[in-house]
Amino acid sequence: MTKTIMKTNPRYSALISILKETSRANDANVWREIAKRLESPSNNYAEVNISKINRYAQDGDxxxxxxxxxGSGVLSQKVSVAAIKFSGVAEEKIIGADGVCMTIEELVRQNPEGKKVRILR
Structure with missing residues (x-):
């Protein structure tokens, strides 16, 4: 007997659905990969510090x-960051470096093909 696990947060269920639809419509495997990661238990979701973003991202990424x-670390580059959640300090640091904070839903609307998106985990 297999047990089907459903997300209880309606935002996550809707986001996973949007990601899968966008992936199919635009042949963008990046969105399918993100949907797969978000289908896992939420305690497996990534937690990324500003310092890691600064280390791996280039200006304008x-x-x-x-x-x-x-929010741990320093951000010295202008980057656009899409995530499920931001800590208050992280949001301040990204905006302070002339970057942009957005939800994953907003990123999918802006870039349905998933071109030039760097995934950090």
């Missing part, structure tokens, strides 16, 4: 975090 962005 779009970074996707399938989880939460935390």
């Amino acid at each position: 779009t970074v996707l975090v399938p989880g939460k962005v935390l």
Whole structure:
């Protein structure tokens, strides 16, 4: 007997559905990969510090975090960051570096093909 696990947060269920639809419509495997990661239990979601974003992203990059962005570290580059959640400090640091904080839903609407998106875990 297999047990089907459903997300109890309606936002996550809707996001996974949007990601899968966009992936099919635009042949963008990046969105299917993110949907697969978000289908796992939420305690497996990524938690990425600002310092890691600063280390791996270049100026002007779009970074996707399938989880939460935390505020530890310094951000010295202008980056667009999409995530499920941001800590208050992380949001301040990204905006302070002339970057952009957005939800994953907003990123999918802006970039349905998933081009030039860097995934951090």
